[in-house]
Amino acid sequence: xxxxxxxxxxxxxxxxxxxxxxxxxxxxxxIRVSFGGVHAVDGVSVDxxxxxxxxxxxxxxxxxxxxxxVLSGAHRADSGEIRINGQPVSITNPRxxxxxxxxxxxxxxxxxxxxxxxxxxxxxxEITNRIGSLDDAAMESxxxxxxxxxxxxxxxxKSPVKSLSGGQRQSVAIARAIHFNAKIxxxxxxxxxxxxxxxxxxxxxxxxxxxxGIGIFLISHDIHDVFDLADRIxxxxxxxxxxxxxxxxxxxxxxxxxxIMGKLPSEVSHEELEQLLD
Amino acid sequence: MTDAPVTPSAPMPESATAPGxxxxxxxxxxxxxxxxxxxxxxxxxxVVIWVGFxxxxxxxxxxxxxxxxxxxxSASIAIMATGMVLIIVSRNIDLSVGSMLGLIGYIMAMTQAxxxxxxxxxxxxxxxxxxxxxxxxxxxGALFGGAQGFLVAYAGVPSFIVTLGGLLIWRGLxxxxxQGQTIAPLDGTFRLLGGGPQGxxxxxxxxxxxxxxxxxxxxxxxxxRRKRRSYGFPVRPIWxxxxxxxxxxxxxxxxxxxxxxxxxxxxxxxxxxxxxxxxIPAGGIPTGIAYPVMIMLAVGLVMTYVAVRRRFGRYxxxxxxxxxxxxxxxxxVRRTIMGTFVVMGILVAISAAVQTARLNAAVTxxxxxxxxxxxxxxxIGGTSVAGGIGTIPGAILGAVVMQxxxxxxxxLNVDSPTQDVVVGIVLVAAVGVDSYVRxxxxx
Numbered sequence: 138x139x140x141x142x143x144x145x146x147x148x149x150x151x152x153x154x155x156x157x158x159x160x161x162x163x164x165x166x167x168i169r170v171s172f173g174g175v176h177a178v179d180g181v182s183v184d185x186x187x188x189x190x191x192x193x194x195x196x197x198x199x200x201x202x203x204x205x206x207v208l209s210g211a212h213r214a215d216s217g218e219i220r221i222n223g224q225p226v227s228i229t230n231p232r233x234x235x236x237x238x239x240x241x242x243x244x245x246x247x248x249x250x251x252x253x254x255x256x257x258x259x260x261x262x263e264i265t266n267r268i269g270s271l272d273d274a275a276m277e278s279x280x281x282x283x284x285x286x287x288x289x290x291x292x293x294x295k296s297p298v299k300s301l302s303g304g305q306r307q308s309v310a311i312a313r314a315i316h317f318n319a320k321i322x323x324x325x326x327x328x329x330x331x332x333x334x335x336x337x338x339x340x341x342x343x344x345x346x347x348x349x350g351i352g353i354f355l356i357s358h359d360i361h362d363v364f365d366l367a368d369r370i371x372x373x374x375x376x377x378x379x380x381x382x383x384x385x386x387x388x389x390x391x392x393x394x395x396x397i398m399g400k401l402p403s404e405v406s407h408e409e410l411e412q413l414l415d
Numbered sequence: 416m417t418d419a420p421v422t423p424s425a426p427m428p429e430s431a432t433a434p435g436x437x438x439x440x441x442x443x444x445x446x447x448x449x450x451x452x453x454x455x456x457x458x459x460x461x462v463v464i465w466v467g468f469x470x471x472x473x474x475x476x477x478x479x480x481x482x483x484x485x486x487x488x489s490a491s492i493a494i495m496a497t498g499m500v501l502i503i504v505s506r507n508i509d510l511s512v513g514s515m516l517g518l519i520g521y522i523m524a525m526t527q528a529x530x531x532x533x534x535x536x537x538x539x540x541x542x543x544x545x546x547x548x549x550x551x552x553x554x555x556g557a558l559f560g561g562a563q564g565f566l567v568a569y570a571g572v573p574s575f576i577v578t579l580g581g582l583l584i585w586r587g588l589x590x591x592x593x594q595g596q597t598i599a600p601l602d603g604t605f606r607l608l609g610g611g612p613q614g615x616x617x618x619x620x621x622x623x624x625x626x627x628x629x630x631x632x633x634x635x636x637x638x639x640r641r642k643r644r645s646y647g648f649p650v651r652p653i654w655x656x657x658x659x660x661x662x663x664x665x666x667x668x669x670x671x672x673x674x675x676x677x678x679x680x681x682x683x684x685x686x687x688x689x690x691x692x693x694x695i696p697a698g699g700i701p702t703g704i705a706y707p708v709m710i711m712l713a714v715g716l717v718m719t720y721v722a723v724r725r726r727f728g729r730y731x732x733x734x735x736x737x738x739x740x741x742x743x744x745x746x747x748v749r750r751t752i753m754g755t756f757v758v759m760g761i762l763v764a765i766s767a768a769v770q771t772a773r774l775n776a777a778v779t780x781x782x783x784x785x786x787x788x789x790x791x792x793x794x795i796g797g798t799s800v801a802g803g804i805g806t807i808p809g810a811i812l813g814a815v816v817m818q819x820x821x822x823x824x825x826x827l828n829v830d831s832p833t834q835d836v837v838v839g840i841v842l843v844a845a846v847g848v849d850s851y852v853r854x855x856x857x858x
Contacts, residue, residue: 275646297736
């Protein structure tokens with residue numbers, strides 16, 4: 138196994154934390170994931186505080202989705218440390234992640250297409266009566282309530298989710314993530330499949346969840362989305378961390394420079410910036 | 416069958432406002448009934464097959480005797496088909512059920528014909544013999560199924576390969592140990608599980624069972640309606656509920672009446688009457704529902720409950736729909752897959768009991784090609800080989816459809832090879848029609 142020597146890339150050091158006394162909600166330290174010699178995530182550290190939205194941006198193959206799949210239990214990291222509320226944790230599978238209040242809305246939505254909305258919302262956490270029988274009526278009722286909040290026009294409670302529109306399927310995926318009192322929410326391209334009205338709904342929802350004190354990792358290609366919603370922005374390039382910046386202290390062009398050139402705005406020369414903007 | 420739901424007594428909002436074609440009002444009536452249209456189509460096909468054979472055979476098919484035999488012949492395949500549904504729904508296959516049935520049948524037969532009476536010296540026809548034989552069979556079924564399931568789920572060997580190996584291994588073990596012998600005779604009580612005149616409920620208990628099933632149907636309809644009402648969900652119109660309840664109960668009572676119309680054979684009835692000092696009633700001694708059919712009904716009920724109302728069943732369907740989503744949703748996919756094979760093994764043991772009891776022996780070719788019948792029954796019954804779709808009642812109906820074809824052709828003196836050709840064509844046609852209909856309804 139010839140693994141490359143970990144190179145001291147810029148930004149491998151922990152993101153500069155804002156001065157707070159209490160431990161962040163999530164700390165991921167020096168996370169490494171490789172697929173057959175390719176470093177998908179190479180010594181990346183990020184953190185997230187309660188009521189904060191951290192935008193994760195980067196081009197294709199930057200490793201942002203893989204990093205988040207480590208947090209949601211879908212992938213094991215090769216090395217690195219995860220702390221929740223300051224406590225080191227070992228997230229070996231999605232069940233463990235959920236037990237820490239980590240919920241994920243996957244880009245692929247990860248829905249069981251052949252069962253209905255309620256069955257998907259409660260997948261793995263079904264409501265049962267005292268003899269362990271599924272209480273479908275109770276689950277449908279709870280699903281109707283959460284859907285009322287997310288997407289009041291949603292009415293197809295009896296159809297398999299396969300027959301729903303992209304926006305409706307997205308609503309089901311979001312309902313599943315927020316119904317169980319998530320503390321940490323990972324949203325992977327939550328608006329990719331949505332029209333303008335539904336995108337606006339998701340933005341409202343993010344703001345609302347943030348106000349409720351939920352920490353949110355927001356993965357997005359859309360830098361405008363990220364600028365509107367995020368408090369801090371973490372940029373990755375080819376598996377490495379470029380840096381984490383406060384949204385108020387950078388411009389969109391600066392972030393774009395980080396995404397493309399892998400350098401912090403302060404490191405980018407005037408000429409390079411001009412080239413980029415052409 | 417098809418002319419039943421046309422005259423609703425209660426007003427229907429859709430058809431009242433939109434005076435569309437008859438086809439549309441029938442469709443909206445069907446959608447009010449909320450019945451699986453696929454199941455309905457299969458019931459229609461069954462009716463066509465029954466009526467068709469009855470006409471061609473000059474009225475010999477729809478007799479109490481033939482239908483009673485049909486019910487017994489369908490039972491053992493139907494029992495296993497309920498388990499095969501879960502296996503196929505979760506995107507696996509089990510090719511080993513026929514061989515496993517043969518091996519478990521052999522061991523159950525040895526238990527009661529050799530080991531308990533001779534090896535342990537306890538003698539024949541002990542009251543506990545049949546229970547021990549069945550317990551051993553079920554334990555072995557769970558073990559064999561569990562072993563195959565473990566290899567599929569945890570070792571990652573494809574189920575096709577594991578169970579193909581199983582097919583060879585279990586059958587090989589039969590030949591290795593049984594050495595071509597026929598193991599007989601079996602325990603007297605155990606034999607009743609196979610049916611036959613005495614392996615049946617008789618008229619009084621059959622009516623009791625029929626009445627209980629009717630009460631169950633009505634109770635289910637009423638309680639589910641009440642529950643949906645209490646949550647303020649939309650419910651079926653009352654005429655639809657009444658229609659479903661009425662038709663359901665009528666079918667159950669008609670089946671009981673048919674089973675009771677089949678009398679014991681004359682000689683046996685005369686002997687029984689003489690022994691018990693009774694007179695043979697006018698129509699002979701009614702046979703009633705056969706025990707294998709009762710076992711099938713019980714298995715169907717339990718398996719439907721497991722598939723629809725238990726977490727395990729929900730997970731099986733979710734895995735079939737999207738294995739990755741199931742895993743990400745926190746489902747223990749491996750344990751669930753292994754569970755489907757354990758359930759399958761237990762059902763194989765139950766079928767092995769029925770088949771050996773019916774033969775009153777275990778023979779070396781017991782269960783040969785049963786796997787093909789079981790898979791065919793599940794698939795004809797609407798189980799999608801791509802996974803995610805399939806119902807327990809559908810699989811039972813599929814087994815009855817297949818057995819109806821075979822039994823009808825037997826009645827018409829069609830030879831066995833031709834029967835296979837016809838069943839093969841029906842299998843392919845059923846899946847072809849089904850996927851055609853599904854493509855059309857999807858677009």
